[in-house]
Amino acid sequence: MPTAKPDWSRIDHVLLDMDGTILDLAFDNYFWGQLVPQRYADARGLSLEQAYAELKPQFRAIEHTLPWYCTDHWSRITGLNLKQLKHEVRERVAFIGNSPAFLGAVKASGRPLWLVTNAHPDAWQIKLDQLGLRAQFDVIVSSHDYGAPKEHPQFWDALQAAHPFDRSRALFADDSLPVLRAARAYGVGHVVAMRRPDSTQPPREIAEFDSTDGLGDLLPL
Ligand SMILES: [Mg+2]
Numbered sequence: 001m002p003t004a005k006p007d008w009s010r011i012d013h014v015l016l017d018m019d020g021t022i023l024d025l026a027f028d029n030y031f032w033g034q035l036v037p038q039r040y041a042d043a044r045g046l047s048l049e050q051a052y053a054e055l056k057p058q059f060r061a062i063e064h065t066l067p068w069y070c071t072d073h074w075s076r077i078t079g080l081n082l083k084q085l086k087h088e089v090r091e092r093v094a095f096i097g098n099s100p101a102f103l104g105a106v107k108a109s110g111r112p113l114w115l116v117t118n119a120h121p122d123a124w125q126i127k128l129d130q131l132g133l134r135a136q137f138d139v140i141v142s143s144h145d146y147g148a149p150k151e152h153p154q155f156w157d158a159l160q161a162a163h164p165f166d167r168s169r170a171l172f173a174d175d176s177l178p179v180l181r182a183a184r185a186y187g188v189g190h191v192v193a194m195r196r197p198d199s200t201q202p203p204r205e206i207a208e209f210d211s212t213d214g215l216g217d218l219l220p221l
Pocket residue numbers: 017018019020021174175176
């Protein structure tokens with residue numbers, strides 16, 4: 001599936017999701033799908049199957065709400081220190097889709113580069129610091145600052161109030177289809193879906209948005 005190249009003459013602001021867009025979602029899939037259940041099982045003397053059976057319904061029940069993205073919430077539920085656990089495995093944090101070249105090109109073009117994430121501040125700080133990325137971004141926004149996830153219109157209103165931008169001349173890339181739908185409904189002019197958020201998985205077919213295998217494929221600007 002080819003990447004539809006954006007018309008960069010019509011784009012002033014670049015807003016990027018973190019996990020699955022700039023960074024490899026393989027980290028998060030490993031963390032939540034293997035490491036947390038294993039440590040939960042170890043701490044409670046359960047089998048891995050028992051741990052999955054206890055945890056899965058709790059994850060499903062609040063998917064796409066703010067607590068789902070909240071390390072404090074899951075630390076309470078699991079009894080594990082998830083901030084510490086993320087720090088322990090931080091060397092697994094990695095880029096995906098030639099994103100460093102894309103970040104560099106956006107910076108070089110002089111366009112404001114914003115990180116717009118649902119990740120809890122504990123999580124984004126560990127990841128950006130691991131890769132030395134913090135200084136790349138002109139604005140870093142976690143939906144936890146606004147009390148609503150990116151899936152919700154309230155998030156976009158709060159973002160606009162805090163950091164005004166011309167939505168029709170903004171590009172926003174994300175790997176979550178519900179988030180992309182909310183961005184489009186808000187009026188973001190250029191919405192791009194990531195087909196391959198996890199390097200260990202094959203790309204997905206996405207029909208409803210312009211899409212790409214990696215941010216590097218949106219170059220040259
Ligand atoms: Mg994401």
